[in-house]
Amino acid sequence: GGPDAGSGGGGTDDLIVGFSQVGAESGWRTANTISIQGSFKAADIELKFSDAQGKQENQIKAIRSYIQQGVDVIAFSPVVESGWDTVLGEAKAAGIPVVLTDRSVDSTDDTLYESFLGSDFILEGEKAGDWVNTEFADATDVKVVELQGTTGAAPANDRAEGFRNKVTDPKFDIVATQTGDFTRAGGKQVMEAFLKANPKIDLVYAHNDDMGLGAIEAIEAAGLVPGKDIKIVTVDAVKDGMTALAAGKINFIVECSPLLGDQLVDIAKKVAAGETVEKRIVTEETTFDQEQAKAALPDRKY
Ligand code: GYE
DSSP: TTTTTTSSSSSSSGGGGEEEESOOOSSHHHHHHHHHHHHHHTTTOOOEEHHHHHHHHHHHHHHHHHHHHHHEEEEEOOOOSOHHHHHHHHHHHHTTEEEEEESSSOOSSSOOSSSEEEHHHHHHHHHHHHHHHHOOOOOOOHHHHHHHHSSSSSSHHHHHHHHHHHHTTTTTEEEEEEEOOSSHHHHHHHHHHHOOOOOOOOEEESSSSHHHHHHHHHHHHHTTTTTTTTEEEEEEEHHHHHHHTTTSOOOOEEEOOOHHHHHHHHHHHHTTTTTOOOSSOOOOOOOOOHHHHHHHGOOOOO
């Protein structure tokens, strides 16, 4: 319905959007879910929401069920980058526009989706790397361990790549790298193993705050002081991460914003109306050192 269609004539209130979320692995994810659900509610648009519990097969099932139900728009945050062409082809054949939210897919056919809304994860890894270069400017031998995100996920692949784009000086030695699945428990467990296997660790690069927080527990349990004996740089800047940064246990955080809800509503309305949208919409983000975290913390909403 156009402007004169009257109520019930195909306005926003008739739209139905299906969203498949990754899971509830981190503070970031929880904030992202709250943002998306809140924004659709505020816009009075029906949102069908499903939690894939970290499994691609569950997301594929959810997308197929949204196609079957004939929703107007499908949005999802892909658990991993690969393996989406078939199901996205099915959505396309059904004439349902798809919006990638937060994470991307590695499909070479970009007609399979309308837009990708989310952060530049390579840039985030590069920002972490820039900080490392400055922080260790005078050091000669720096042993680094890396806690990677979920294997095959865009932010894990890209944050690893961005970091390596910058941390190129041969004085840096990435002695261990392993996935902690973006969870606090995973970060703790992997860090415990790293500490046992490596007599000297100078720096932890964790792909998200939660794994960094888990690493802090492991470091303290080993009788070492996080932020001093072992420095820590993470990505996200959720409240628990910022609290640890302000307390001196983390040294630097690269922000990744989970507040994608309002932009997603806007994109969903446009693609449902057949309007073209930007193929790539990048989230704006900053970085925080310990003093900046202290200043930002009182107003931090998530
Ligand atoms: O950094 C991490 C979450 O895809 C950007 O997923 C997101 C990442 C975020 O589990 O905490």
